[in-house]
Amino acid sequence: MTTPVICFRPATEADVDRDGHRFEWLKPDGWRKGYRALVLEIEDPSTRRPLVIGVGRIGPNTVHPTRDLVEIEIDPQHRRRGFGTAFIRELGRYSSNPLSTKAMPGSERDLFVRSLGATTYLPVPMLRIDVAAERTGRWCSAVRAAGEGDAVSVHRWSELPREQLVDALTDRYLWQHASWSPTSSREVIRPEVGEAFFEETVREHSVAVLRSGRITALAELYDEPIGPHREGSFEAVDAAALHARNDVALSLAAMLEELRALGAVTADFDNHPTDPHAAPLLATLDRQEADPVHLVEIPNGLTAALRELE
């Protein structure tokens, strides 16, 4: 088979109207500041007319500026012919940062990015806790008993000021990602992450632990999904604080008790394996790994040049 002539060009409104239904995501170039959206075209051998066979985009990550976000899709009838590889190379010309995406181990996406030399910068196994299990109830009681007499108070988020919660969420996010996905400044993170997380949380069933009026640990219940299977996350606001482990355990116990009262069956936690309190605490509960995802970096810029060095 002869190799067709290929052309990359910015996506247009006409592309969206004509080919939008053929791809998961297709928007015109410039749809978002700082982002590029391209299409990949070949000459259709049967009609001799241009045919879009792939779409892709690249742009900066406002929250984590060291890697750019990239996404491509090749029409299923044109896969395994090198077009995906060529598309990633083309998008990489718009940035000198490495590129990042997520992939489930063993998936088509994973095999593809590994062929480009991608490395995992964090595996994130979603951990599923059996909320309704008797042992989970005993676990919650044991945590409460261990903290008896402590000068802590446990509150629902709905009882606390929004600004205090947003500040705590921001502080926590900054240290939680510092070692493996450095963040932008606090001024950027507060609205982009602190406020966004606050809005996506069920405040009536999320928990904050306080000492001397300061929030020391947070456990949040996401607003999706609803029903018997829920999702959330939890950690300390200052991981190095003397009572951090106990306060984080208390935040989780209080939220699990809320979930038990709601009749929930399971709760998935998307905490990172690097979370110094959440990860070992989750390991003390009966849990299953669900939908593990790897955050991966595709070489680009200097990293790609070094990788290709003879």
Ligand SMILES: CC(C)(COP(=O)(O)OP(=O)(O)OC[C@H]1O[C@@H](n2cnc3c(N)ncnc32)[C@H](O)[C@@H]1OP(=O)(O)O)[C@@H](O)C(=O)NCCC(=O)NCCS
């Ligand atoms: C992943 C995707 C972009 C690959 O496009 P493609 O044009 O087939 O990719 P390439 O031909 O350049 O493949 C390069 C290498 O990746 C690996 N690869 C790609 N698809 C694979 C598959 N389905 N199974 C096993 N390996 C695969 C192979 O090593 C392949 O080299 P080979 O064909 O010589 O064995 C395409 O399947 C797709 O659009 N999938 C849906 C969206 C998606 O996952 N996007 C990835 C965003 S980063």
